[in-house]
Amino acid sequence: MGENHTHNKKTGLPRKRFYRARAHSNPLSDSHFPIPISPCEVDYSLHYPEVVKVDPCKRIEFADVGCGFGGLLIALAPLFPDNLMIGMELRDKVTEYVKERILGLRTTNSGQYQNISVVRTNSMKYIPNYFEKGQLKKMFFLFPDPHFKEKNHRRRVISPFLLDEYAYVLAVGGIIYTITDVEELGEWMKSCLEEHPMFEALTSEELEADQVVKLLSAATEEGQKVARNGGQTFRAVFRRIVTH
Amino acid sequence: MEETNMDDCEHNRESEVAPALIAVHPTQKSVAVAVGSNLRVFNLQEGCSVSLVDNSGVHMHKDSIRAIQYGAEGKLFVSAGDDKLVKIWVTDSWRCISSVSSEKRVTAVAISNDGRFVSFADKFGVIYAVEIEGSHENQSVPNKKAVPILAHYCSIITSLEFSPDGRYIISADRDFKIRVSVFPEKPSDGAHEIQSFCLGHSEFVSCLAFICNQDSQQWYLLSGGGDSTVRLWDFTCGSLLDTCHVGETGLLQSKEGIDDRLLAVTDLCATPWGSLIAVAIQSLAGVMLLSCNLSAKSLHVARVVPIPGETFIPTSLAAASSSNQLWMVMGASTLCTSHSAPLACVKVLNGFCESNQDSVEHEARVLEDKDLPGSEQLLQTLQGSSFIEKDALSAAAEAVKTAMCNLLIKKQYPSENREFRKRGRNDKRVDKKK
Numbered sequence: 001m002g003e004n005h006t007h008n009k010k011t012g013l014p015r016k017r018f019y020r021a022r023a024h025s026n027p028l029s030d031s032h033f034p035i036p037i038s039p040c041e042v043d044y045s046l047h048y049p050e051v052v053k054v055d056p057c058k059r060i061e062f063a064d065v066g067c068g069f070g071g072l073l074i075a076l077a078p079l080f081p082d083n084l085m086i087g088m089e090l091r092d093k094v095t096e097y098v099k100e101r102i103l104g105l106r107t108t109n110s111g112q113y114q115n116i117s118v119v120r121t122n123s124m125k126y127i128p129n130y131f132e133k134g135q136l137k138k139m140f141f142l143f144p145d146p147h148f149k150e151k152n153h154r155r156r157v158i159s160p161f162l163l164d165e166y167a168y169v170l171a172v173g174g175i176i177y178t179i180t181d182v183e184e185l186g187e188w189m190k191s192c193l194e195e196h197p198m199f200e201a202l203t204s205e206e207l208e209a210d211q212v213v214k215l216l217s218a219a220t221e222e223g224q225k226v227a228r229n230g231g232q233t234f235r236a237v238f239r240r241i242v243t244h
Numbered sequence: 245m246e247e248t249n250m251d252d253c254e255h256n257r258e259s260e261v262a263p264a265l266i267a268v269h270p271t272q273k274s275v276a277v278a279v280g281s282n283l284r285v286f287n288l289q290e291g292c293s294v295s296l297v298d299n300s301g302v303h304m305h306k307d308s309i310r311a312i313q314y315g316a317e318g319k320l321f322v323s324a325g326d327d328k329l330v331k332i333w334v335t336d337s338w339r340c341i342s343s344v345s346s347e348k349r350v351t352a353v354a355i356s357n358d359g360r361f362v363s364f365a366d367k368f369g370v371i372y373a374v375e376i377e378g379s380h381e382n383q384s385v386p387n388k389k390a391v392p393i394l395a396h397y398c399s400i401i402t403s404l405e406f407s408p409d410g411r412y413i414i415s416a417d418r419d420f421k422i423r424v425s426v427f428p429e430k431p432s433d434g435a436h437e438i439q440s441f442c443l444g445h446s447e448f449v450s451c452l453a454f455i456c457n458q459d460s461q462q463w464y465l466l467s468g469g470g471d472s473t474v475r476l477w478d479f480t481c482g483s484l485l486d487t488c489h490v491g492e493t494g495l496l497q498s499k500e501g502i503d504d505r506l507l508a509v510t511d512l513c514a515t516p517w518g519s520l521i522a523v524a525i526q527s528l529a530g531v532m533l534l535s536c537n538l539s540a541k542s543l544h545v546a547r548v549v550p551i552p553g554e555t556f557i558p559t560s561l562a563a564a565s566s567s568n569q570l571w572m573v574m575g576a577s578t579l580c581t582s583h584s585a586p587l588a589c590v591k592v593l594n595g596f597c598e599s600n601q602d603s604v605e606h607e608a609r610v611l612e613d614k615d616l617p618g619s620e621q622l623l624q625t626l627q628g629s630s631f632i633e634k635d636a637l638s639a640a641a642e643a644v645k646t647a648m649c650n651l652l653i654k655k656q657y658p659s660e661n662r663e664f665r666k667r668g669r670n671d672k673r674v675d676k677k678k
């Protein structure tokens with residue numbers, strides 16, 4: 001790795017500037033990347049080689065959808081060492097960056113960061129290909145692309161129809177975390193969740209008690225950018241409930 | 245610029261040809277064929293052609309019909325397609341009681357088992373439900389608005405069915421996916437609860453059918469697709485029970501000139517207990533018969549029934565549960581006879597009934613035109629002509645192969661072209677934002 005100029009010599013971590021990509025992706029366009037035919041075809045030994053050696057039956061429980069440069073996964077990894085997590089990212093180069101970043105962290109911090117990984121995929125189309133019914137405990141949607149125009153609202157990663165799929169992969173009691181610095185999008189995500197019969201908002205006490213909530217605005221690259229600019233953020237955190 | 249983006253999940257209009265469709269009344273009172281914008285119905289009880297009466301205040305279909313279906317009890321019939329209209333018909337008088345408009349072209353349609361709802365899918369993968377009222381009275385009902393109940397994210401829905409127990413609505417798409425959703429008490433609230441996904445196809449899913457275990461009375465799902473397989477599913481949990489690769493049976497290989505890539509399964513039709521499953525294959529002149537043993541949960545190929553003397557590649561299959569006849573049609577919207585009505589060719593296979601494989605050998609045979617119920621009149625009505633010349637037929641077969649290809653295989657843009665299309669889109673906007 002030493003000779004690789006795309007990586008920082010000291011830390012072994014990849015340099016972000018070599019992994020720049022278009023800032024926004026069109027989730028509707030068909031891309032060519034491998035997609036597991038069903039969740040049982042997800043290759044865990046590729047993503048979590050060390051964990052699989054110890055517990056081959058362990059499944060992914062957290063998903064960071066549109067993970068960007070992976071800041072959240074890296075913050076969560078030591079907090080939940082027993083949970084497997086995956087970042088899902090559409091942009092090829094960004095995914096490569098996150099992959100290298102995790103590999104670098106695994107090398108420099110022996111035994112750590114074995115529980116996080118990343119896939120390049122279109123989460124709006126292929127969530128059910130990765131997770132079984134009720135498999136996930138947490139899903140994160142941090143600073144998703146806003147898609148301002150009304151006719152592009154259907155491209156938003158939180159939408160009434162896509163929430164059906166998220167409710168399917170989340171276990172009852174599982175939590176969906178969303179945050180944005182775009183007020184209109186914040187309102188939209190909140191109202192989609194409020195109107196969905198399979199989700200209920202966490203109370204302010206519950207939000208207070210959840211250590212993950214604090215990470216939402218600070219852990220990711222996008223969140224840090226917003227914080228640096230002193231921007232406001234809008235949060236919606238909901239629990240998957242049973243339907244009657 | 246935005247428009248190009250939207251095109252991504254639609255495909256090129258020009259190259260599209262609509263294959264002919266066939267449906268049979270559940271007790272074989274009538275049979276319907278759709279080809280292009282033509283809907284043709286023959287009354288099998290009285291042996292005469294049916295004239296359709298449209299009281300809905302809206303015109304007949306003006307563009308290719310993409311889906312037709314009889315309701316479970318046979319009282320209702322629906323037709324829908326590229327003209328964005330869903331027409332609901334009562335089959336006693338063949339009046340259109342309602343024309344529901346869709347914002348986009350319609351790709352699939354289904355009637356709930358209790359006959360209370362019609363559901364249809366549009367080109368963007370959104371599935372709608374509309375309540376049918378007054379279907380028994382002689383009055384027409386106001387043309388209602390449909391409500392969206394669920395969506396496959398931007399994928400074309402190829403098949404839509406209510407499960408025979410009425411609990412689920414099952415939708416199949418061009419992205420290998422089959423979704424089983426609980427059909428809600430109040431569809432206007434949406435079908436949010438996903439029971440399962442049936443995942444296993446590695447290409448588009450083209451067709452769905454149900455079969456029932458005679459002993460346990462449990463229903464199972466069959467699906468066919470572009471990966472040349474027919475699959476058997478326990479759809480309540482989404483588990484794949486068996487897969488039959490139609491191309492690897494040895495039955496097709498022996499045939500000269502069959503291209504492996506043209507072995508997509510295009511339609512399925514099963515006897516109720518599943519002991520016989522008819523399979524239409526993109527380039528097979530004939531029909532393949534499978535048999536399913538539901539206690540062993542396994543699928544086997546029984547045999548290929550060739551259609552003698554001619555080149556007949558069925559584009560659609562249908563059977564009434566009460567009879568032992570399999571109805572087949574070959575045709576496409578662009579095929580015209582000399583009288584300029586689009587050409588469709590109809591054949592019937594006798595002996596399509598629950599039985600063991602051995603007796604199938606003896607029984608299943610294709611009827612000659614003169615032996616068809618309603619004979620010449622039936623053909624005149626459904627085909628548009630009582631006699632189709634050999635040349636026209638082989639030309640039709642070629643056209644059908646292409647039609648199925650264009651319909652089913654996703655448009656692949658050459659990579660250069662792709663890059664160009666991409667560049668033309670949103671990079672400009674992105675640069676501005678940075």
Ligand SMILES: C[S@@+](CC[C@H](N)C(=O)[O-])C[C@H]1O[C@@H](n2cnc3c(N)ncnc32)[C@H](O)[C@@H]1O
Pocket residue numbers: 023024025027065066067068069071088089090091094121122123124125141142143144145220221222223
């Ligand atoms: C504004 S960034 C936020 C990234 C990260 N969550 C953060 O907070 O820093 C949104 C990310 O979602 C990704 N994305 C957009 N649509 C996606 C999709 N359909 N599937 C997966 N990722 C997607 C984009 O490529 C982009 O990296």
